[in-house]
Amino acid sequence: MKYIMVTNNPKVYEKYNDKLNVDYKQQTYKQVLIRTRDMIHSGHKLLTHPLSGSVKPNETVFKTIIVSEQQNTLDLDSLRIIEQSLETAKKFGVNQHLMTEDLLNDFGLVDLSLIESVIIKLENSL
């Protein structure tokens, strides 16, 4: 299956940009969710859960979400999940922690790890 990785995580961009379709932009966690919601409205289907990981939306700054490359009619399940995820992210508020390089590196690493396991499965399916 062909897919698009929507991300603000430079580690995901560095690892996959050469071989996969990576929609990378320096943006906030919430903006990644909004960008994904907009893509769902234009017919892309959600392939990974937007709230992947137990690291909280007001704790990490990085998020990677995968959607189908193919556009079809609006997928209501995808829309429901992204809207609920946006509500949850709003509830947690904005990250106000002072980030060090080490912390940014660790948050990026966990986000990358969560998505790596999915890429292996996607690459093994039609």
Added chain:
Amino acid sequence: MRLELRDILIKNIQFGDVSEIKNHTLYVNRQDIESLVMEDEHIKEVLIDIARPGEEVRITPVKDVIEPRVKIDSDTGMFPGVISKVRTVGTGKTNVLKGSAVVTSGRIVGFQEGIIDMTGEGAKYTPFSETNNLVLVCHCHDQIKAQDHEKSVRLAGIKVANFIGELSIGLEPDQVAVYETLPLLQNILKYPDLPKVAYVQMLQSQGLLHDTHVYGVDAKNIIPTILYPTELMDGAIMSGNCVSACDKNTTYHHQNNCVVHDLYKKHGTEINFVGVIITNENVYLADKERSSDWTAKLAEFLGVDGVIISQEGFGNPDTDLIMNCKKIEEKGIDTVIITDEYAGRDGASQPLADADEKANAVVTGGNANELVILKPMKKVMGHMEFIDKIAGGFNGNVAEDGTITIELQAIIGATNEIGFNKLSARDY
């Protein structure tokens, strides 16, 4: 499958010249522990300490907690597929060092979380303030990969718990409990008039710091399967989950799963407890569909009338929980779900990231966003370097005198989703 759990009560823990158990006291020789932990080439240093109930001690960040146990009269041991032969466990006799625990700590990532206070306000929210803890603060070499780091600290805890468990071989137990589950058809024939109940246990399985291992297999690569409940008591499931301190299941939780214990209490009188279905919580939505289809199929196949479903973690597992609940209900099987809440500090917000009208019987482990004030402790095992940056912390949450204001989600086991905690809420 029949398992005899033989509790040896541990009422104190001390360092000693010889590692042994005498008069309900666990004596630990530091060198024994250090040698065992330092076998791992990735670990450069281990600080070994003791934390007893009531002492002014804070342990943080906590990676895992393990109860020392040992299988006796068996050709395998605890944690099969990890440190023992891959054989099915859950039968025979197992010694349990009740009242003791091994706690692992150490920085794997900067936002490593989890607090155990042995006294004061925080102690009320974690079950591990009541155990005699051997604490291992492990430091690995600087260039180690986070995945290897997690594995090294995880295995250090498991190996030490196993070593301590083995000290009880030859000791007479203080109390014995027997748990037995018959093969399905025999079980159904034995209690034909009682409602048949299964337990669906969801395991965290998303990636780095979010993993669980079943007989040594990474749970993100399993499809749902069936276990005898006693297998859990012998280390069939090991935690590699280091995130979401309040609602993660440590290995201790798996060994002492209170849903299993409570179902056994009612087995043969009010219900017929037929077994455990384990499933995972993956990131890929197709996995969620597959796994929830399978839990529903297995529940139907077992012919049960009702299931209890427990969750682990925050956020996307809410979707697994609701999918499991909905699909099992659609098979005509009643469900009760166990979760916790992120309902904001005032408790007024939508508590879960997913919902469905079929989820009409819910047990909550409490609101993880609730604030708690923790006074400073005389001694910290581990470090407090990132206490304002972990989940539940915030800028300015540490006062000049060291008092911390923090959300309950920072405390290990505070809102546990198998109910191994003290918080709940009732509404009819």
